[in-house]
Amino acid sequence: MEDRLPKRLPVKTHQPNWKEKLRENCFRRVKKDRASLLWKMRLQVESSTNQKEIMESAFRDIVSEELKKIKGSFLDSNVETSNSAVEDSDILWDYDGVHTSSQSAEGECEKIMLELQKIFYEDLREEPISTELGEYDGTWEDKEDDYLARAVLERMQLSDGLVCKEIWCPICKRGELRENHRSIYCTLCELQLIRGDEVNLDILQDRLAEAHTEHLDRGCRLTPKFCLESRFDITALYMQCQACKTFEIIL
Template sequence: MAGDDEQRLKIRPCLKSQSSFNNYPKWKHKLRENCYRRVREDRSRLLWKLRFANDQQHKNLIKSSLEVIVSDEIQKFKNSYHSASLDNSKFSPAPDDTIWEYDGLDEAYQGDCEEMLLEMQRIFYEDLRVEETKEQGSTGTWEDEEDEYLACAVFEHMTLNEKGGKEVWCPICKQGELKENCHLIYCTLCGLRLNRDDEINLEVLRNRLAEAHSDHLDKGCRLKPKFCVETRFTLNALYVTCQGCGMFEVVI
C-alpha cells in the first residue's frame, strides 16, 4: 500500500509548474517583443505629433502614446486567447496556453509596465539619434527618408519666421510663399491661385495642408504625396495625391 502511494506521488503533475506564473517569462518576452516592434512601426506617427507639440506637451504625449501601444497589445493577446479557447473548447488546453490567462496579463502589466515604457522611450529616442550619427553620403534607409519627408512637410507648411508669425509655403513649387488678398490665395513664385472667401483663408489652408500630411502618414505610406490644382465644375481646387497608397483628396 505504501508503495502505491509513493508511485502516485511520483506521477502526479505539479500544479505549480503549469501555472501562469512559471510561464510568465515566456509571455513577457512576447509582449515586450510586440511592443518594441510597434514603437518602431508607429515612429512616424509619433514623430509627426511631436512636431506640433510644445515643450510642456512633449513628455505627456510620448508617455500616453506608448501606454496606448502597451494596452493595445495586451488587448490583442486577450482577444487571441479568447478566440483560441472557443475554437478548442472540446480539447484540453496545452500547458503553454496558461501564458495567455487574463490574470497573468493583468499582473504582468502592473509589475513590468513602467520598465517596459522606459525601454520603449529609449528605443524611440535612440532611433532619432541614429540619424544624427550617420556618415555624410551614406545610403539612407526608409527611416531616414521618412524623417526627411516629415521635416520638409513641417518646414513647408508650419515654419515660424523671425517675427514669430507663421509662413505657409507653396505645396506645389515648394519655394514660394503663399499670400492672400480679399479675393485670392496665391503663390509669390509660381502660378498657384485659389479663390478666397470668408470661410476659406490662408490660416484654413495652412491647417488643411497639415491635416493632409497627417492623414497620409496615418495610412502607413512612406512615399511623399504630391499636390496639384485642378478645375472641376468651373471651380479650382487643391488636391493631394499619392501613387503609393492611392490617396486622392481635396485639400481646399
C-alpha cells in the first residue's frame, strides 16, 4: 500500500499543505491498522450487521482522528507561517470530522475517506491470496495478516456453494486444525481439544476471531500467544499476551 501513497504536490509554503499531510497520514494509518480492519470486516461479514456502514464508519473515524492530530500540531508549532499557509489552515479549523461549516474541508475529507476504502479493497483483491503457508517467507504477523485477508475475501465472495476452509493452528502456526466426532486437533502439533455436544471447528474459529478482535480493541499490537493448559482435569485452549497481561480461555 506504501507505493500507492499520493505523489507530493508542489508546496508553496514552508509548512506542508494540510490536505496533503492528512491524506498521507491516513494512508499510513490504514496500513498500520490493517489487521484490526480485517478482523472487523470478517466479523461483520459473518454477522447480519451492515458491513458497508461499519467500514465507512471505521475509515471516517481514521480521517477524523488524523485531522485532530494535524490540528494539534498546528497549535503546538511556533514556526512562522506565510499568509497563504494561514489562509489554507483556516479551512482546517472549520472542519471537526463530524460537523462542518466548510464545504471545501468536508469534501476533501470525504474524498480521502473514499480513497482509503478503494485502495484497501483493491489491495485485498490483488494480494497473492493463494500463497501456501509453507512457501510464505514473511513473519507470523504477515502470515496472520494474509490469513485474515483470505478469510475476509472468501467470505465476501461466498455464494450458495460450499467453500473449503483452512484454519491454521494458533499454537504451532504451521498445522491445520481439523475435527472428528471426538476432538478438534492439529495436524502437526499436540493441540487436541475434546469436543462437546455444541463444540465444533466453526465455534472455535469464531472464538479465535472474537479473542483477536477484543485484544486489538484494547489497543495492544503485540501478537498474542496460545497454549494448552489443564486445570481441574479439563484441558482448554488459552490466549495470553505479556504486553497487556491478557489471559483468557478460548475453548
